[in-house]
Amino acid sequence: AQKVTQAQTEISVVEKEDVTLDCVYETRDTTYYLFWYKQPPSGELVFLIRRNSFDEQNEISGRYSWNFQKSTSSFNFTITASQVVDSAVYFCALSEPSSGNTPLVFGKGTRLSVIA
Amino acid sequence: SAVISQKPSRDICQRGTSLTIQCQVDSQVTMMFWYRQQPGQSLTLIATANQGSEATYESGFVIDKFPISRPNLTFSTLTVSNMSPEDSSIYLCSGASGRSAGELFFGEGSRLTVL
Numbered sequence: 023a024q025k026v027t028q029a030q031t032e033i034s035v036v037e038k039e040d041v042t043l044d045c046v047y048e049t050r051d052t053t054y055y056l057f058w059y060k061q062p063p064s065g066e067l068v069f070l071i072r073r074n075s076f077d078e079q080n081e082i083s084g085r086y087s088w089n090f091q092k093s094t095s096s097f098n099f100t101i102t103a104s105q106v107v108d109s110a111v112y113f114c115a116l117s118e119p120s121s122g123n124t125p126l127v128f129g130k131g132t133r134l135s136v137i138a
Numbered sequence: 139s140a141v142i143s144q145k146p147s148r149d150i151c152q153r154g155t156s157l158t159i160q161c162q163v164d165s166q167v168t169m170m171f172w173y174r175q176q177p178g179q180s181l182t183l184i185a186t187a188n189q190g191s192e193a194t195y196e197s198g199f200v201i202d203k204f205p206i207s208r209p210n211l212t213f214s215t216l217t218v219s220n221m222s223p224e225d226s227s228i229y230l231c232s233g234a235s236g237r238s239a240g241e242l243f244f245g246e247g248s249r250l251t252v253l
Contacts, residue, residue, distance in 0.1 A: 067244040
């Protein structure tokens with residue numbers, strides 16, 4: 023069965039600090055997708071990244087970077103030089119589309135508070 | 139990416155009433171799903187909305203409580219029936235297209251408060 027664990031419930035950092043959000047997943051499939059979503063206080067879910075299981079290259083997008091390591095079943099998310107606008111709940115999610123488009127299984131989320 | 143619109147965006151409801159949430163996507167999606175997010179919690183899948191047939195419900199969710207329709211590829215509704223305060227949640231519609239295997243797009247969510 024699929025499972026996504028985000029062990030950090032809440033994190034507080036001071037503005038301009040770097041912060042890493044952890045995500046560990048479990049799956050029996052060899053083909054799967056991993057995602058990160060951001061949920062700001064307004065409530066909508068904002069897609070940040072999708073990574074397929076065959077692509078272990080790390081990715082950087084501006085202040086965001088992702089470290090995918092199959093050996094440890096982890097897909098961690100780092101925000102560099104954090105800003106107050108980064109304050110949100112961040113969800114890691116997993117999909118196993120082997121039989122077509124399948125719904126995502128979400129972790130419990132990590133609430134990030136960036137303090138000015 | 140698909141744009142998914144939901145309405146109402148929020149509502150305050152009385153115990154025992156029912157409310158229908160509408161979800162409209164701007165392009166054809168192969169799959170549509172409804173999620174629930176209880177206060178301070180993660181997202182839980184309620185059901186897969188199937189076009190022209192009964193929805194597929196996850197464990198813990200039943201059709202009598204959460205009837206779902208999907209008359210065509212771009213529209214779906216979720217009804218929360220006989221509401222109680224425990225139903226106070228954000229309900230999110232999501233869709234996936236075959237072009238982006240595994241990727242889900244989400245609506246803005248419908249925040250329901252049941253008094």
